[in-house]
Amino acid sequence: MPVLTINPFLVSVIIPTYNASQYIVQAVESVWQQTYQNYEIIVVDDGSTDDTVERLKPYLNHIYYIYQSNQGVAVARNRGIEVAKGEIVAFLDADDYFLPDKLAAQVALFSTQPSLGIVHSGWRRVDRHGTPLMDVTPWEKVPQLNLESWLRWKPVLPSAMMFKREWLIKVGGFDKRFPPAEDTDLVLRLALMGCEACWLLEVTVCYRQHPGSAMYKGLPQARSLAAVMDNFFSLPDVPVSIRLIEKRVRYNTLVWIGWYLHSTGHPKEMVEFLQKSWDYSPYRPVETVINWVESFAQFYQERGEEMDAQKFLKKRYWQKLMHWTLTVGLNSKK
Incomplete structure (x- = not known):
């Protein structure tokens, strides 16, 4: 049977x-x-x-x-x-x-x-x-x-x-x-x-x-994810072990958002979110810029695409961002 x-x-x-x-x-x-x-x-x-x-x-x-x-x-x-x-x-x-x-x-x-x-x-x-x-x-x-x-x-x-x-x-x-x-x-x-x-x-x-x-969805997705992070870390029952990694989580999230905005055609807002990530960066200014570029290349690769790093680094908005990081951004942490 x-x-x-x-x-x-x-x-x-x-x-x-x-x-x-x-x-x-x-x-x-x-x-x-x-x-x-x-x-x-x-x-x-x-x-x-x-x-x-x-x-x-x-x-x-x-x-x-x-x-x-x-x-x-x-x-x-x-x-x-x-x-x-x-x-x-x-x-x-x-x-x-x-x-x-x-x-x-x-x-x-x-x-x-x-x-x-x-x-x-x-x-x-x-x-x-x-x-x-x-x-x-x-x-x-x-x-x-x-x-x-x-x-x-x-x-x-x-x-x-x-x-x-x-x-x-x-x-x-x-x-x-x-x-x-x-x-x-x-x-x-x-x-x-x-x-x-x-x-x-x-x-x-x-x-x-x-x-x-x-x-x-570009900007709505970026702003929404940033708001989710703010909301989560405002909750009273977040354990101490997670509080200890908050800065790193926020940094990595903001860098991903920056890449996402770049990939969806929002370079101005990309700059805005990378500047926000600087407040949480565990790196020195030059190391931070290098990490941004390496992270972007990795995110594109994970999506099955290649990033033309040389072309990217020559963009005017990127040049301005690097200048900001090495001057204004550095002074903001003193």
Whole structure:
């Protein structure tokens, strides 16, 4: 006789969407194609004005569709958490899509490690058409997921993660004050509360890169991440061990923001954030400038791109920044 397999968890897959009609069907169908079948799909339409609902009509009898006025992805995800019936929650942005074993592989880790609150995984960057660009395997750089590593490296991508719903409720869900870095804020607060996390050493989701994705939001993303850092370090229950690395965490975060702004075409604001990083730099002026350049080259390499350092160093804004660091910046620390 065949052995009956009882699925241990109902998984609630929450798909927030806003004007992503060209991608939403692929997202939904990628859930239907999962090898793990004990799930529900909750689509929270955050006030779309395109033809999202028309595209979803053939699926409405099989998904839980919620329409709300436009309030942002944090509110949309929180609405999904509120109505979810599953013990486990998987988020899927409407422009991303799961690979077939995503749910099964992550649920298996929850089954064998009941203390876990988060299971994270790798992701595949694809272009707007779904053509693969590169696989991202963050555990090679960040083997352990704890409060310190979340702070230092911030390897957060909701579509690649799975959460125990009880933890999402306990932490109060996503904070709408920090778009589009509300996901990093959530994970930091969860880690601070003691939520255990581990890696699934597999690529489980395709993360679509296109002009409307969070990766290209430039100034809002930069300012939001900086605000998340300010908020986190203002919390009264941050442990002493984390206080001791605050300056280094702030420095590295501001340098990453500077690179991110450069990569998204905001050189003026790049200069602003690198100047802020100087206040936390553990290096002397010349060493700091060298670290900025080396960090930029590394960040580009991690994204599968090369930086023309010689061309970069000749930019007028960079020349002015170096002059500031060696004069005004140096005097500011005396």
